[in-house]
Amino acid sequence: MTVPDGCNLLRNIKLKISYDGTNFSGWQRQSLSNGSRTVQNEIERALEKIHKKSIPLIGSGRTDAGVHAVGQVANFHTDILSIPAENFVPALNSILPPDIRILESSEVHSGFHSRFDARERTYRYFIHSLSAIPAHEFPYCWPLFRRLDIHRLNDMASVLSGEMDCSVFAAAGDKSLSRSRFFYGAHFFPEGSKLVFEISANAFLWKMVRSILGTIIDFEKSGKGRDDFLALINSGERHKAGQTAPAKGLFLWNVRY
């Protein structure tokens, strides 16, 4: 769908997208016949309504079933000239279901590609370690019901820096050509009564953030630390990693270009 630079027949529109993943089978388009609701399907259906024809949407990457987003990025090519770029926000939001909200839209150069041009993806994971979680926050966090040692957690998180082989965090069925990823950083910080895990990398394997977090949380509980975590990564032995944290605590937070 990319057009050569200088070709002005099509405008290229970049969207910043938020969604509540609770009732979605993830981002990725699926055959409508199987009945699953996906974010890409819903937005492409809204674009089709505006354009009276099928318009493919290019996302920065997939998010899994149940994962939320406040900073997903996607782009599409359009030959509609009458809608100012920023007006795709209200135009799409008026058609989309309330669990998808377009936050920004802007015109970008014709060669811009949401996936190939993305340099850094940032995720945030929200943990509640208290027993008392307000009901309206329950769908967006992992309730752990125990006190966590944030110093020990950050000691393990600090290992995730630079280029690393991430085979140990690959989900069964992962088909990636390379499992090497470049980490910009990972850390835990408190936010009100929540604990937030933020992690940034050039890209992530399927379910990788949830596998990293679940492992760090399991290691903290069993008294393991930084050296054990590093040894695990170097071993590449998937069965030694910890649980996969629940999807509902995870947000795709930002994509940098």
Added chain:
Amino acid sequence: MTVPDGCNLLRNIKLKISYDGTNFSGWQRQSLSNGSRTVQNEIERALEKIHKKSIPLIGSGRTDAGVHAVGQVANFHTDILSIPAENFVPALNSILPPDIRILESSEVHSGFHSRFDARERTYRYFIHSLSAIPAHEFPYCWPLFRRLDIHRLNDMASVLSGEMDCSVFAAAGDKSLSRSRFFYGAHFFPEGSKLVFEISANAFLWKMVRSILGTIIDFEKSGKGRDDFLALINSGERHKAGQTAPAKGLFLWNVRY
């Protein structure tokens, strides 16, 4: 259900309750045969499971369909001695659906009554005046899509103080014996990208908070101010009040005893 002071046959347990009102037809128990889901029904069903018999739950007051809570209070009498009062939190939460969460439980004197003893109810209403609202906040706010003059809003809110006749904010079908209520205060304040309206009174009429807020918001838009708002209240003429704000922005925040 109240027992005389000094009668120790029954323990009286006070609960602090949070719920996401999105999928409830309000607080108030309804005949189960009509298929509506209510918060009181769900908690009474959980109490019945624990007690193997029907246990009536006394709430501080009703909330309408779609209204949320982080500080609803209710109490029930129990003859179970083996459960420490604070353990009703995990016991009930393990049975309740995730959109109801018990936040606290404690034993109170046998004469305590959640409704009759409540001295002050506080509600908060969340408004988003931006066009860009993250999807996971959309079910808990009123999206207004225009800039509001907070000074003018607070000028009107400051009228709500002391004892006032609230007939102008009574919903059609209101059956209250008296429409006089005592206001402890009302004001607007910013919180991140949201605007919060907080209001406290001894009690509220049905849909009253939403009628007050909807009227203030309408008056702000049409350039009316404090004097117009006061004149409206003194007129008692319901048809001159503004719209009723949507339920989804409203939270029962606290009940004081």
